[in-house]
Amino acid sequence: MKKFLFYIFKIFLVTVLVAFLLDGLYTYIFMQSKNRGKIEAVVNSEAKKYDVVILGSSRANNHFVSQMFEDKGLKTFNYGMSGGHLFEASLMLKLMIERKYEIKNVILEADLNLSNEKMAEGIGSLFVPFIHNSTIIKDHFKNESDFNELYYIPFYRYIKYDGKIGVREVFFTAIHKKTNSQDNLGYYPLEKHKNGNMKNNIVNLNPLPHNKYYEEIKSICKANNINFIAVMTPMCENVTGMNYFDKVKKAYPEIYNYENVVVEDKYFSSCGHMTDAGAKIFTAKIIKDFFNK
Template sequence: MQKFILFSAKILLVLLVLMIVLDWSYTTVYLHSSNRGKVENVYNSKAKNYDVVILGSSRSNNHFVPELFEKKGLKTFNYGMSGAHLFEASLMLKLMVERQYSIKNLIIDADLGLSNDKESEAIAAKFLPYIHHSQIIKDHFSGQKDFNALYYIPFYRYVDFDALIGFREMYNTLTNKPTNILDQQGYHPLGHKTGNMKNDIRNLKPIRNKYYEEIKETCRKNNINLIAIMTPMCTNVKGLNYFEKANKIYPEIHNLENAVEGDQYFSSCGHMNDTGARMFTKIVIERFFETK
């Protein structure tokens, strides 16, 4: 029995050492990459200067065209990420501030994301390689139910989120396999082939959102002009009074939900195609950046 216990202890020790080595190896790869995704691009960057930074979900990523801002002399990058919640947007902003980004204006889609203050696992996982190297990331995740396992068990996060930051992504990062995520200053245009043009958001309820409050406070402390916008949806949506309810909680959010109308300008009910996005961006520029 004593031999069995000793043998088992040795096996466990070997596994622990292996997990530590693998954790260090994967993390080292991510710490030396900045060209595959927006999270690593910000994390592994130094001070940058922007007139306009765009954060949020796909309703930012697909709706704001940096090229049109730049034509007006406004240095711009779209850091919106499809699938992201305000949880990730707030964390991205805090990392930018830590890296001494100079940001004059921050545009964020603050509409459907107000309905929850949860993380988006698919996007939040992109921050996890850096959790032992960043107090900001550690603190941001500290309230999540699986924080202890993610933080204290070596290599656990890479196994738990294997499809997102596991071997395949680590290998692609190591070999500098290119992506188009950072192309067009982060803007991702959608095609003109229409998808589902029906949507029902009656079950969504806007709340006083913890992470939107964080974004507002970060902007206030760092003298960043926050422009929170509700972006368009197609006309065939049930529950459009959601946007009015959101405005009752946050009157400062600019409701531009109906700024672009017509299904020909949408790729799906919640996302405009490139033509619609360019129309919408011009409206935003005229409203918030044109000199009167």
Template sequence: MLLDYGYTSIYLKSNSRNKIEYVYNSKNRNYDVVILGSSRANNHFVSEMFKKKGLKTFNYGISGGHLFEADLMLKLMLERNYKIKTVILETDLNLSNDKRSETVAAKFLPYIHDSEIIKRHFENEADFNELYYLPFYRYINFDALIGFREMYKTLSQQPTSLLDKGGYYALGNKKGNMKNDIRNLKPLRNKYYEAIKRLCKANKINCIAVMTPMCENTKGMNYFDKVKKNYPEIHNYENVVTEDKYFSSCGHMNDAGARLFTARIINDFFKTK
């Protein structure tokens, strides 16, 4: 019990190591644009380009994240009285599952006893009873993510780069896997995407859902057509940038590609700003 209390107390005082605690330990922020999604948001939307257009923007995309976490992030922002005009939601490959991301969801667990919203979000998870009722279980079970090492780094206020550049993380030109096969992916009627849409509507937030680019060597590109059939309101930008020189890996653009893509988004949705 004492260890649980000690670890949790440290996380409750930090807002500088990752985007989740940056939101959790905050209040009353105002944004013209908030970006949510996975690495395909984190690496693809250049915050400074929005800012140059006079749009106060932060990229809250999280590498490895699913829509489970994007929904929870938005709920926490609204609870903290964020004023948000527009949410840009990366909604493509992450529609193919409605499970949590083990690596990202764990970062919410230090706050599960402090937050009714986080508690409710995890209530239907198979391991909820252990996570909620067993003292210190979550810190042991997710030791690599929220255990001693991360607690110590948080306590000693060791910086990360996750909050730099308005939350945008630029990838370089070194090529990773430049082939991809998404033929087995099937877009769902995703309950977390549906929840995000409802939250935006209820709070008068303009929700722009987009599919972001993939390299030319991807097999199964009709996945994006299936998404469009399920959700006609999602804007399909998967073929806006295609040349390999603009990609760091098949599913992630480098900085040059991200800037081309961001310029197109700004022109299509914010050109009157």
């Protein structure tokens, strides 16, 4: 019986040791990355200067044409992330401030995601490799239900989010394989597709009266003398429940409603995402209203 228990103990010890080694190896590789995605590009960066930083979900990533700001002499990067929520947008801004970025203006796409305070697993998981190397990231995740497992159990986070930060991503990161996330100064243009979903129903969507992460972004901007511009971006013609945007305006009167600046379906790739042509019309309006004064 003693031999059996000792054997089990040895297996346990080896498992823990391997977990620690793999955890350290994976983390080391991610800590060297700067060209795979927007998150590690910020985490592993030094101080930068921007006239305009754009934050939000895919409705920021696909809607703000960075080069158009640059053409006006405004150093700009679009840090919008497809699938992201305000949870991730707030954390990105915190990390920029920690790295002493000098930012004059933050444009936040704040509309549909005001309805939740959840972490978007597909995007939030990409911060997890750095949870031991950044107090900002650690504190941001503290209220997550599995924080203790993520933080204290070696290699757990890489197993849980294997699809995003597992062996495949580690391999591509190790060989410095680029993605297109940083092309076009972070802006991702879309094309018109025949089979694009041109209907949407947001009847049951309601903005939270005081979204925690929206308020964090606003407070960070105020504390760092950053001009904060929050906007609602366009949706296609066939949306049921468009009074959602009126609800947002009532709860957050400082958010500018640009929902109806572009409405024709020909300018949309899907109901919630404009094509490159639509994005250029929208961006031109934003620049005219806020940067041509």
